[in-house]
Amino acid sequence: MKQSKLKIDSIEKLESNTFLISLKSNQSNEVITPGQFYNIKVSDNDFPLLRRPFSICDFINDRLYFMFDIHGEGTKMLSQKRIGEELDLLGPLGNGFDLSGDFDTAIIIAGGIGAAPFPYLIRKMPENKNVVSFLGAKSKSAVVKYGLKKIFISTDDGSEGFHGNVVHLFKSKILDFVDKKIKIYACGPTPMLISLQEFVIQNKIDCQISTECSMACGFGICQGCPIEKSSGDGYLLVCKDGPVFNANAVKL
Amino acid sequence: MTGIDLSVNVGKLKLKNPVLLASGTNGYGNEISNLTDLSKLGGIVTKSLSLKPRKGNPPQRIVETSSGMLNAIGLANVGVESFVKEKIPFLKELNTTLICNIAASSIEEYVECTKILTAEELISAFEINVSCPNVKEGGLEFGNDLNAVGRITEKVKAATNKPIIIKLSPNVSRISDFAKVVKQEGGDAVSAINTLVGTAFNIWTKKPKIKNVTGGLSGPAIKPVALAKVFEISRNIQIPIIGIGGIMNWQDAIEFIIAGSTAIQLGTVNFINPNAGVEIVEGINAFCEKTSVGKISDLIASYQI
Ligand SMILES: Cc1cc2nc3c(=O)[nH]c(=O)nc-3n(C[C@H](O)[C@H](O)[C@H](O)COP(=O)(O)OP(=O)(O)OC[C@H]3O[C@@H](n4cnc5c(N)ncnc54)[C@H](O)[C@@H]3O)c2cc1C
Ligand SMILES: Cc1cc2nc3c(=O)[nH]c(=O)nc-3n(C[C@H](O)[C@H](O)[C@H](O)COP(=O)(O)O)c2cc1C
Ligand code: FES
Numbered sequence: 001m002k003q004s005k006l007k008i009d010s011i012e013k014l015e016s017n018t019f020l021i022s023l024k025s026n027q028s029n030e031v032i033t034p035g036q037f038y039n040i041k042v043s044d045n046d047f048p049l050l051r052r053p054f055s056i057c058d059f060i061n062d063r064l065y066f067m068f069d070i071h072g073e074g075t076k077m078l079s080q081k082r083i084g085e086e087l088d089l090l091g092p093l094g095n096g097f098d099l100s101g102d103f104d105t106a107i108i109i110a111g112g113i114g115a116a117p118f119p120y121l122i123r124k125m126p127e128n129k130n131v132v133s134f135l136g137a138k139s140k141s142a143v144v145k146y147g148l149k150k151i152f153i154s155t156d157d158g159s160e161g162f163h164g165n166v167v168h169l170f171k172s173k174i175l176d177f178v179d180k181k182i183k184i185y186a187c188g189p190t191p192m193l194i195s196l197q198e199f200v201i202q203n204k205i206d207c208q209i210s211t212e213c214s215m216a217c218g219f220g221i222c223q224g225c226p227i228e229k230s231s232g233d234g235y236l237l238v239c240k241d242g243p244v245f246n247a248n249a250v251k252l
Numbered sequence: 253m254t255g256i257d258l259s260v261n262v263g264k265l266k267l268k269n270p271v272l273l274a275s276g277t278n279g280y281g282n283e284i285s286n287l288t289d290l291s292k293l294g295g296i297v298t299k300s301l302s303l304k305p306r307k308g309n310p311p312q313r314i315v316e317t318s319s320g321m322l323n324a325i326g327l328a329n330v331g332v333e334s335f336v337k338e339k340i341p342f343l344k345e346l347n348t349t350l351i352c353n354i355a356a357s358s359i360e361e362y363v364e365c366t367k368i369l370t371a372e373e374l375i376s377a378f379e380i381n382v383s384c385p386n387v388k389e390g391g392l393e394f395g396n397d398l399n400a401v402g403r404i405t406e407k408v409k410a411a412t413n414k415p416i417i418i419k420l421s422p423n424v425s426r427i428s429d430f431a432k433v434v435k436q437e438g439g440d441a442v443s444a445i446n447t448l449v450g451t452a453f454n455i456w457t458k459k460p461k462i463k464n465v466t467g468g469l470s471g472p473a474i475k476p477v478a479l480a481k482v483f484e485i486s487r488n489i490q491i492p493i494i495g496i497g498g499i500m501n502w503q504d505a506i507e508f509i510i511a512g513s514t515a516i517q518l519g520t521v522n523f524i525n526p527n528a529g530v531e532i533v534e535g536i537n538a539f540c541e542k543t544s545v546g547k548i549s550d551l552i553a554s555y556q557i
Contacts, residue, residue, distance in 0.1 A: 001286055001287065002286075002287065003287055003525075003526065003527060041524065046319050046471075046472050046500065047318075047319065048316065049316060049319060049320065049321065049471055049472070049520075049524065050316050050321065050523065050524060051523075051524060090287075090526070213311055213312075214311075214312055214313075214314050214315060214316075215314075216314050216321060216323075216520075216523040217522070217523035217526075218523075219283050219284075219287075219526075220279060220282075220283040221277065221278055221279040221283050221284050221522065221523070221526075222276070222277065222314070222323070222325070222523055223276075223279075223299075223308060223313070223325045223328045224313050224314035224323060224325065225311070225313070225314075226308065226309075226310070226311050226313060226328075227311070228310075233307060234307045235307060235308065235328070240283070
């Protein structure tokens, strides 16, 4: 974890509301785990005041990639940045996905911009593992396939792929994986993670989820980002203990 | 650096420079020490400690507002016992002045915490957070009650020989009355201000944005209020003041010192720029050089009105 000012190398619109930004990192030997995030200052002044957290989307040679949706003022400002401008980044932060384990097929389940951490996860996945991606979006225009492999798509309005949510789509395909040892990696809106969590706990499927919470610091000093432990009393911190947790470790 | 004397005396408490990190905004020094050199600061103030650990409030605990943020952390902390066992050994390595902040729900608990922690040589002073509900008096904040603040100061003072700083709440009509009581009861200094009560609603769901409904406002949004409070105390009561509230850079820090602060604390800025403390010490030094101020203490309460 460190604070650094990095130059924007490219910025492109992937879909109507989704952008991909790349920054030239000063260290190509930086150790970054898929699922970790950076807390990024999107302006040089006090507006917006706080940094904005973004998952590492990819890391190739000395380039860091972030994929983001315009959500409010901060992400809008980020989308208007130009090549050559500097951003102040803090990271890499938190605990990412665990790529080890007894499985032969990695199943990615992503809702909307929840797809952001997976291009890097796929890049880092050992070569002997299969990867299958389930990607859910509101509609066709919000489907962002960037960096994913073997993709099954669902849309809420049925405009592309399966008509319904991505967890339903996955459940409808579960029989395809009966003879496989699977591990699920998921990221997306909390309601999606809740329904997936219920399913994987019932069926004893190995699953890791990337969670979200409003953050101030992003590195454990403000106590602003609690998430309830599934057993015992008390909270974990999304920024420091997460954002990736085993699906059975937290109450969503 | 040059020969400028940045040291200040907050009553009996000697600091190498006036820049401290505020309670609740640096944890127990651990994580932030990876991002900045705490030994270059005047010191750090720990997260509020209570006798027993507290798990804190459910999420959402924080929300960003215009030039500020609201927090309702609920004083989540490890408790005095594990602080001594697990945090002090690491803090010893940091080579910075340590001030312990204490929060409690009864006067007895304040005294008990102070007594236990007094045995720790590493702790240079106590800062007492009185912005906590007084459970025995129906949950009213101690910090709103002149009598309670007086009694806490007196009892805590009697429980230790280390300097006592009372951290005042800004949510009162005349803050200088509180500083006066602290002085009368033997308190060594006051720090001002703690956060201002605020709230925010989601207009679509009509629900408060933080679970606790109200929270404490901090950040640049509160700086003018904090400066006015520091100034009010400075003009009316002879007691060292530690100024806190919305300080983002060295200019803000100098402004607080001119308005009457002997030292200053950085809060919210640590979340945005964890190295702000070191940068502010350097900025203060450069300002002194530029304006031919040989001792930073000459600048305290140097306002011209
Ligand atoms: C660990 C983590 C990783 C993330 N990764 C990505 C990513 O790769 N791509 C992406 O597009 N988004 C990601 N997000 C969500 C992203 O941080 C928010 O969309 C962004 O902060 C919104 O800022 P804004 O100013 O545009 O929106 P506003 O709504 O104006 O923001 C107001 C405040 O709420 C906070 N906030 C709003 N939405 C969220 C949210 N969903 N999660 C946390 N805080 C929020 C903001 O940080 C800010 O403090 C991630 C969030 C977390 C916690
Ligand atoms: C997230 C957060 C947690 C805080 N926790 C405490 C605390 O435990 N005890 C305390 O006395 N003050 C606490 N404070 C108040 C700060 O120490 C400081 O008084 C206040 O934030 C104003 O300064 P700032 O505007 O520089 O942040 C907290 C503030 C924030 C933002
Ligand atoms: S965001 Fe500050 S502790 Fe997690």
